Every structure is written in C-alpha cells, then in structure tokens.
C-alpha cells in the first residue's frame with residue numbers, strides 16, 4: 001500500500017495528541033512526525049520526542065532553506081513539519097501522522113492532495129476548558145488565548161474529510177484506526193494489487209472458456 005499522510009487536528013485540549021500516541025502503540029505501520037517548535041518545553045516533554053525545540057533564529061533559518069512541508073504560527077509561537085521527518089517515515093513504509101493545527105493542515109491539503117484529514121472534537125466546551133486548565137505551566141492569559149483560538153479553529157471543521165468526537169478515548173482511537181483501515185484500501189493506494197488483479201481476470205477468462213468448451 002502506498003503510505004499517506006494522516007492529519008489530525010483539533011483545538012488545543014481536544015485530545016488529538018493523546019489519541020495519536022495511543023494509536024501508535026504496537027503499530028509498526030504508523031509513524032508520528034515529530035514537529036519543530038519555538039515554544040518553551042513543558043515539564044515532562046523531551047526534545048526530539050515531543051517536539052524538536054528550536055530557537056526562533058534556527059526555525060527561521062530552516063524555513064528559508066525549505067526544510068518544512070508546512071509551518072504556521074500558533075499563539076505567538078512557530079510550529080512546523082520537517083520534510084526530513086516525513087521522508088524518513090515514508091521510506092520505512094509507514095503511514096505518517098501529523099498532529100497539526102488548521103493553517104498547517106490547509107498547506108498539507110494543497111501540497112499532498114491524497115492526505116487524509118481528521119478533525120477531533122472535544123465533547124463539550126466545558127471539557128475543552130477543563131483540559132486546558134490542567135496545563136498549569138501556562139499563564140491564565142495564554143490559556144484564555146488558547147480558548148479563543150479554539151473557537152476559531154472549530155469553524156474549520158468543514159474543511160476536513162472526517163470528524164470524530166473525543167468523549168471516550170478508546171472509542172476515539174478505534175474510530176481513527178477504522179479511518180486508516182478504510183483509507184488504506186482505496187484502489188488508488190493499492191498500486192501493487194493492480195498486477196494481481198490482472199492475473200485474476202485472466203484466470204477468470206480462461207475459466208469461462210473452459211466452461212464454454214466443456
């Protein structure tokens with residue numbers, strides 16, 4: 001199967017990162033593209049695992065030399081998907097998961113029309129705000145900005161191919177897995193099968209001739 005990009009977007013606090021991490025457990029056919037960002041590292045995060053944490057100068061330099069397949073600003077910080085990261089995972093034959101916001105997703109839709117875009121909705125405004133509130137590392141002003149941004153991001157849901165509601169993590173993960181399963185079976189992604197299908201067709205023709213002759 002021809003591997004593809006699976007874009008997961010949701011308002012901050014929507015739970016897409018948790019879904020992506022859970023989905024990846026024990027699946028060799030999937031890979032997570034570790035983004036670059038200029039935002040400060042949070043407690044518990046690891047450089048190179050959660051993000052590649054870059055200075056603004058370094059991020060700008062990489063933009064200038066074309067190292068990103070998409071990048072966007074979010075809440076005053078820069079975030080981007082590294083071409084190298086995606087190419088490496090594709091070379092390993094994996095479907096690549098991008099956990100990115102809506103402006104970056106638009107760029108991916110344009111440059112990779114066969115990418116699959118999934119929007120993850122929080123079950124309610126109260127849950128979204130509560131999840132954001134758990135990030136004690138952020139100032140109330142930053143949190144308020146994220147909630148305001150969430151309202152703007154929700155308006156983009158109609159641009160996506162699929163929408164799921166994250167009210168139950170296990171159900172949400174299995175919904176995304178089902179989307180991956182179905183998308184992987186698109187004829188356009190099954191180039192290797194085409195030869196096999198032609199062989200099958202010839203056999204059926206021979207079989208038809210045999211029945212007619214017998």
Ligand code: 5GP
Nearest residue numbers: 012035071072074079080081099100101104
């Ligand atoms: P956070 O700071 O909470 O980790 O991420 C803030 C937002 O940036 C989230 O919506 C997240 O999906 C998005 N984001 C993370 N990496 C990228 C990226 O590489 N590109 C874009 N466009 N957005 C990203």
